[in-house]
Amino acid sequence: MKQETFVQRHQAEWAALEQWFDARGGSARKARAHRREWQGLSDFEMPGRYRRLCQQLALARRRGYSAVVTDRLQQLMQRGHGVLYRTPAPRWRRAVEFLLAGFPRLVREEKGVMLAAMALFVLPLVAIYVAIQIQPDLSSALYDPVQLAGMEDMYDPNDPQRALGRDDGTDVAMFGFYIWNNVSVGFKVFASGLLAGLGPILALASEGIRAGAVASHLQAVGHGDPFWRFVCGHASFELTAIVIAGGAGLRLGLNLIAPGQRRRIDALVEAGRRGALLCAGVLAMLVIAAFIEAFWSSIGWMPASIKYSVAAVLWTAVFVWLLAGGRNDLYAEQPA
Structure with a gap:
C-alpha cells in the first residue's frame, strides 16, 4: 500500500x-x-x-x-x-476512590436485589413496630423479662447523666465491641446467601423484627426519647450497611440457583467477587457506624434537637453518596 x-x-x-x-x-x-x-x-x-x-x-x-x-x-x-x-495511584488513594465512587456505583448496579433486601428488612420492622404499639404484650413473646428489663435500664429517661444505650465501658472499649458486633451481623447476612438465597431472607427479616420490636417496646413503656436520641445518629450507616450486605447475599443466592447461560460455578464466582467488593464498602460503613455509636450516640446530655439535626445530615449524606457517588467518574460505565 x-x-x-x-x-x-x-x-x-x-x-x-x-x-x-x-x-x-x-x-x-x-x-x-x-x-x-x-x-x-x-x-x-x-x-x-x-x-x-x-x-x-x-x-x-x-x-x-x-x-x-x-x-x-x-x-x-x-x-x-x-x-x-x-x-497507578497509591493504594490508599485507590481505596478512597473505591469508597467514594466505585462502591456506590456497584450498589446501584445491583439495584434489584438492593430494593428487595430493603423491603425484606423494612417491612417486618414496620409491621412488628405497629403490632407492639397496638398490643404491647407481644414484646414478651420475643424477649424474656430479663432482656426487656435490661433494655429499659439502658434507656432510662430518669437517669439523664448516664451514657445512653450501653454499660459503663469506655468509649474505646465499646468502639471495639460495636465493630465486632456490627461486622458479625453484616457477614452473617451476606454469607447466608449460600443457603440458596433463603438465608438472607430470614436474616434480614429477623434483624428487622428485632430492631422493630426493641424500638416499639421502648416507645410503649415511655423510654422512647433516650432510645431515639441514641440510635438516630449511627442508624444511617448501620442499617443501610445491613441492607446492602443482604442485597449482596441475595445476589449470591440468585446466581447459585439461577445461573442463566453461565456455568453455576462461574456465576457463583462472579457473585462472590462482586459481593466481596460490596462487603468491603459495608465494612467501612459499619466501622463508621461503630465510631459514631461509641463516641457520639452514647452522649446522654446532648439536646435532642442537636442529635436529630446531626442524624438528618448523616442520613442525607448516606443517600446522596449512594445515589450520586461515582456518576462523574472518568471510567464509570457509559451507556451504549
Whole structure:
C-alpha cells in the first residue's frame, strides 16, 4: 500500500486519538469535570485503539514510510503509553476512590436485589413496630423479662447523666465491641446467601423484627426519647450497611440457583467477587457506624434537637453518596 493511501485511510483515526489525548489524557480531575461534554472517543475504546495504533506504526516502519508518518505515529504511541501505563495511584488513594465512587456505583448496579433486601428488612420492622404499639404484650413473646428489663435500664429517661444505650465501658472499649458486633451481623447476612438465597431472607427479616420490636417496646413503656436520641445518629450507616450486605447475599443466592447461560460455578464466582467488593464498602460503613455509636450516640446530655439535626445530615449524606457517588467518574460505565 502506498504511503498516501495509508495516511488517507487512517488520518481520521489519528486525529481522533490526538483529540482524546488533548482533552482526556491530562488531569483526571479536569477530565471528570468535563466528562458529560465530551463527544469524542469513548474511554473504553482506548485500549483497542492503542493496540491498533501500535500495529500501524509497525507497518509504517516495515514498509519504509517517511519519517513524517513514522514520527507522528511514534509520538502518538508514546502519549498513549504515558496515559494507559502510567504509575497507578497509591493504594490508599485507590481505596478512597473505591469508597467514594466505585462502591456506590456497584450498589446501584445491583439495584434489584438492593430494593428487595430493603423491603425484606423494612417491612417486618414496620409491621412488628405497629403490632407492639397496638398490643404491647407481644414484646414478651420475643424477649424474656430479663432482656426487656435490661433494655429499659439502658434507656432510662430518669437517669439523664448516664451514657445512653450501653454499660459503663469506655468509649474505646465499646468502639471495639460495636465493630465486632456490627461486622458479625453484616457477614452473617451476606454469607447466608449460600443457603440458596433463603438465608438472607430470614436474616434480614429477623434483624428487622428485632430492631422493630426493641424500638416499639421502648416507645410503649415511655423510654422512647433516650432510645431515639441514641440510635438516630449511627442508624444511617448501620442499617443501610445491613441492607446492602443482604442485597449482596441475595445476589449470591440468585446466581447459585439461577445461573442463566453461565456455568453455576462461574456465576457463583462472579457473585462472590462482586459481593466481596460490596462487603468491603459495608465494612467501612459499619466501622463508621461503630465510631459514631461509641463516641457520639452514647452522649446522654446532648439536646435532642442537636442529635436529630446531626442524624438528618448523616442520613442525607448516606443517600446522596449512594445515589450520586461515582456518576462523574472518568471510567464509570457509559451507556451504549
